[in-house]
Amino acid sequence: MSTLSRRTFLAGTGVGVATVMTGLGTTLLTSASFAQSDRNDRLVLVFLNGGADGLTIAPPYGLDSYRKLRPTLAVPAPGEAHGALELTAASSNGNAVFPTGIEGTIGLHPSFKPLHDTLWKQGRLAVLPMMGIPNLSRSHFSAEKWFHHGGPANVRRGGWLGRAVEAKDVDSKYTSTYNPNADPMVSGSPASVGVVNSLDRFALTRFNDNPTALNALTQLYAGTDRVQQSGSRVIQGIKDIAGVDARLRSGYPRNKTGQALSEVATLFSAFDGIRIAALRFGGWDHHSGMGAGTDPNGRMAVMLSQLATSLRAFSDDTNGLENITVMVVTEFGRTINENGSGGTDHGQAGTYLAMGSGVKGGVFGHDYPDQLVLQEPERGDSPVLTDFRSAAWELMDRRFGVEPSAVFPDFDGSRQLGLAR
Amino acid sequence: MVVGVPARAQSEDVTAVLSGLSKADSTAAIKRLTFGPRPGQLATVNKQGVDAFVDEQLSKTSPDPAAESRLAQFRLFGVARRRDPVDTVRAMHSRYMDQAAAVRMELTHSNLLRAVYSDHQLYEMMCQFWMDHFTVQLVDVGHFALMIPYQEKVIRPNAMGTFRNLLKATAHAPSMLQYLDNHVSDANSPEGVNENYGRELLELHTLGIHGDGSQVYNEADVYAASQAMSGWTVEYAQGNWLEYKFLARLHGGGPLSLLNGQWTSGSASGKAVGDSMLDFLAGHESTARYLAAKLCRRFVSDDDHPALVASAAKVYLDNDTAIVPVLRHIFASEEFRQASARPDAKVRKPFEIMVAMLRAAGSDITGDPHSEQAKELAGFLEELNHRPWHWPTPDGYPDHGSSWLTTAGLVSRFNLAATIAGGSDGYSVDPARYRIDAGKVNGSIRRLAKDVGLIGLGTAHKRVLAAAVGLQLSSPSSELTDEKLTTIAGLLFAHPRFQTR
Numbered sequence: 001m002s003t004l005s006r007r008t009f010l011a012g013t014g015v016g017v018a019t020v021m022t023g024l025g026t027t028l029l030t031s032a033s034f035a036q037s038d039r040n041d042r043l044v045l046v047f048l049n050g051g052a053d054g055l056t057i058a059p060p061y062g063l064d065s066y067r068k069l070r071p072t073l074a075v076p077a078p079g080e081a082h083g084a085l086e087l088t089a090a091s092s093n094g095n096a097v098f099p100t101g102i103e104g105t106i107g108l109h110p111s112f113k114p115l116h117d118t119l120w121k122q123g124r125l126a127v128l129p130m131m132g133i134p135n136l137s138r139s140h141f142s143a144e145k146w147f148h149h150g151g152p153a154n155v156r157r158g159g160w161l162g163r164a165v166e167a168k169d170v171d172s173k174y175t176s177t178y179n180p181n182a183d184p185m186v187s188g189s190p191a192s193v194g195v196v197n198s199l200d201r202f203a204l205t206r207f208n209d210n211p212t213a214l215n216a217l218t219q220l221y222a223g224t225d226r227v228q229q230s231g232s233r234v235i236q237g238i239k240d241i242a243g244v245d246a247r248l249r250s251g252y253p254r255n256k257t258g259q260a261l262s263e264v265a266t267l268f269s270a271f272d273g274i275r276i277a278a279l280r281f282g283g284w285d286h287h288s289g290m291g292a293g294t295d296p297n298g299r300m301a302v303m304l305s306q307l308a309t310s311l312r313a314f315s316d317d318t319n320g321l322e323n324i325t326v327m328v329v330t331e332f333g334r335t336i337n338e339n340g341s342g343g344t345d346h347g348q349a350g351t352y353l354a355m356g357s358g359v360k361g362g363v364f365g366h367d368y369p370d371q372l373v374l375q376e377p378e379r380g381d382s383p384v385l386t387d388f389r390s391a392a393w394e395l396m397d398r399r400f401g402v403e404p405s406a407v408f409p410d411f412d413g414s415r416q417l418g419l420a421r
Numbered sequence: 422m423v424v425g426v427p428a429r430a431q432s433e434d435v436t437a438v439l440s441g442l443s444k445a446d447s448t449a450a451i452k453r454l455t456f457g458p459r460p461g462q463l464a465t466v467n468k469q470g471v472d473a474f475v476d477e478q479l480s481k482t483s484p485d486p487a488a489e490s491r492l493a494q495f496r497l498f499g500v501a502r503r504r505d506p507v508d509t510v511r512a513m514h515s516r517y518m519d520q521a522a523a524v525r526m527e528l529t530h531s532n533l534l535r536a537v538y539s540d541h542q543l544y545e546m547m548c549q550f551w552m553d554h555f556t557v558q559l560v561d562v563g564h565f566a567l568m569i570p571y572q573e574k575v576i577r578p579n580a581m582g583t584f585r586n587l588l589k590a591t592a593h594a595p596s597m598l599q600y601l602d603n604h605v606s607d608a609n610s611p612e613g614v615n616e617n618y619g620r621e622l623l624e625l626h627t628l629g630i631h632g633d634g635s636q637v638y639n640e641a642d643v644y645a646a647s648q649a650m651s652g653w654t655v656e657y658a659q660g661n662w663l664e665y666k667f668l669a670r671l672h673g674g675g676p677l678s679l680l681n682g683q684w685t686s687g688s689a690s691g692k693a694v695g696d697s698m699l700d701f702l703a704g705h706e707s708t709a710r711y712l713a714a715k716l717c718r719r720f721v722s723d724d725d726h727p728a729l730v731a732s733a734a735k736v737y738l739d740n741d742t743a744i745v746p747v748l749r750h751i752f753a754s755e756e757f758r759q760a761s762a763r764p765d766a767k768v769r770k771p772f773e774i775m776v777a778m779l780r781a782a783g784s785d786i787t788g789d790p791h792s793e794q795a796k797e798l799a800g801f802l803e804e805l806n807h808r809p810w811h812w813p814t815p816d817g818y819p820d821h822g823s824s825w826l827t828t829a830g831l832v833s834r835f836n837l838a839a840t841i842a843g844g845s846d847g848y849s850v851d852p853a854r855y856r857i858d859a860g861k862v863n864g865s866i867r868r869l870a871k872d873v874g875l876i877g878l879g880t881a882h883k884r885v886l887a888a889a890v891g892l893q894l895s896s897p898s899s900e901l902t903d904e905k906l907t908t909i910a911g912l913l914f915a916h917p918r919f920q921t922r
Contacts, residue, residue, distance in 0.1 A: 141560060141561060145813060201829075201832065201833075202828075202829070202832055203832070204832075204835055204836065204839075205836055206835075206836040206837075206838075206839035206840045206843075206911070207839045207908060207911060208843075208904060208908055209889075209908070212889050213839070213889060213908070213911070213912065215889070216885050216886065216888070216889035216912055217835065217912065217915060219881075219882075219885045220882055220885060220912065220915075220916050220917060221917055223917065225764060225765040225917070226765050226822065226823075226826060227764070227765045227768065227822075227826065227917045227920050227921060228765075228917050230826035230827075230831060231826075231831055231917055231920075233828070234828050234831040234832060237828060238832065
């Protein structure tokens, strides 16, 4: 029985890590092509698959409607037992900015304490409520596809992260192209994009004597046709990755999220050419049993805690996300009102997060009404007020050094959020 | 000692050049028209003559009964095939959630079994071709089970027939109508028609956008095509099973025209408008060129072949959209012969390379689509990102080598090579076939290379393979343990020449 399939099933249960590199191999091990400048941040995209509930991530505790529509799921206000973490100028040591009227009405779920204690106080954590994509299908599949490609017009151009790497004009000898073999976000563009699925999988694992087999393949692939050239690059990559210590780095929790972020940190420190990591964590489709808002052991509270402790470890490991921008995203948010099963159903806007040395602390978004969640709908969604491409556009432009119109050609990103430093 | 192989086939110098073609030509033909040789098959084809082999493949325009008999254990295929009593279908639907995984397994495994075992190899290649041309993403269709009749009754019976019939069959298929939203297209609603199907019908199924970016249709034509197809929808029939239905109240009516009046709906009304338009589209010159270009890319090379595309398009139109004459024309072309001689002209897609390995290894694949082995093989395809009916967009799995020569993809191929060559689940190569009494390692490697289709493997590479297991070409063949032989087979499956067809 092979272990190949077991790894596949593991990936299928909702965890995957795809790391995009603009280069690989010895050229990059010795490369100094990426000066530490403002426009050379690395990007880590964390995709919460299933439609993570934005109103639990960032509870609008200041609204009466929130508690009314979520009698059991509402997270209590700051100061109450298991209450939300305050998002105020004071709680951030004056490092956060807010749209008018928002401060003090919205907080962070208490599971985010590891990040609130650090990145929020340093002014490196941005909360982006009511964000999403203009796809109102409420279908996981349709919304996910929309998100990965950055809109239906781009489906045949591949994933937007792959396009971003392609658009980043780097001096790289790496010329592999278009990659359907990876996560759709990073695949699909005719890009100089190499993808490492994970440290464990980017290796010869099935030959009895892997170093000898690798040596033989090196000789068999010596040559100049396109197959030989692509293979030679991959073989060199396997050799490089083989020299990397894949063990869980210290400080990371022993769960899938911790493992994936530990691998990203390892790859970032080993390879200057690796500029983007895209991670996917499943299990956020909480139609039932989300857990009471007051219960620190509720299902979503525990999942958010795993996410936050893993991100905290990653942040501690990278000097507070120095020159790294992390975005936490999902395909859609959920209905405002809770259903009869202690969960919520597919909705529209979610809450995204951005963090790192390149973002400002605070709450950001377009067109907030006087309060975050308008009115008191009997039943309904929070509408998408800010297209996620606004945030991605700004980060591409200001932090990643990529012309955003090359990534989102059918989007007008001129209206800035003021999110990037 | 080798058992069951004619002495003649064991000889390296079977020279059967009946048609004046070299052995290299027959290797190229067999690699291009099939999923790869089975052990000993190259010698057989050399005896038969490559022209006769091509002719034979072109004459096999329906499934190979011997391969079909391997699907006897496919429970859900049986249901879909037999038009079972309503109760069975209803049970299938009501237990839909339980059945979803089973449907996926049967679909995947059916394609594997047929590709590995069918002697009608070109026919199976064409089935895969049309599965991409008329792709439907399984998980985007409400009822997974609908994909079984789509594959069995829409695509496969028409794979080497006429494109006209194939196009019409897909246009009536609930899977396609659902996938591209035509089932909800309502010309009489305030929003008007849903253009999804109409657009892909012109862009991907028929007229096409050509390699140079040109197209003969415009947005007005997309709208007209969508109007013509409005009303082509699905209904619940026979115990919640979805079937095609024309609903006049969703239909927009005419008069409609396409391409500046090259087609008009004329006096037709209702469903006949769509039928008439599909007829027109199937027989249009732009469709002919678009299909010819795709077939050339499939069987010749990734490059453009304007002259061959033009002549193949003419053959298509002269034969009333029949597919086989077009293939025959392409296989007889100078472009086909020249490209076949190039080692990197066509990269095997993951499904193709896995099948090539299973064929070359002489693997014994289970007929139980729900077995552990079947699940493992499906898992490999998923890891390689080429599981049948899983491509997310309406353009089908890409057919350019650059799409597949990717970092993660190649790593997965290398590992698959070692897994299939040395797997313990019945798909390992048979080491006994390659230990030659009183022979040398050189002869063993040569026989193995020939079986997997790597004819003419150079001495330098044979030396590398021997060294990888600590031997020399002059070492006695008897020193090749099972493990050493499967390692060599794995390296051959990972060899750059094995990545192409």
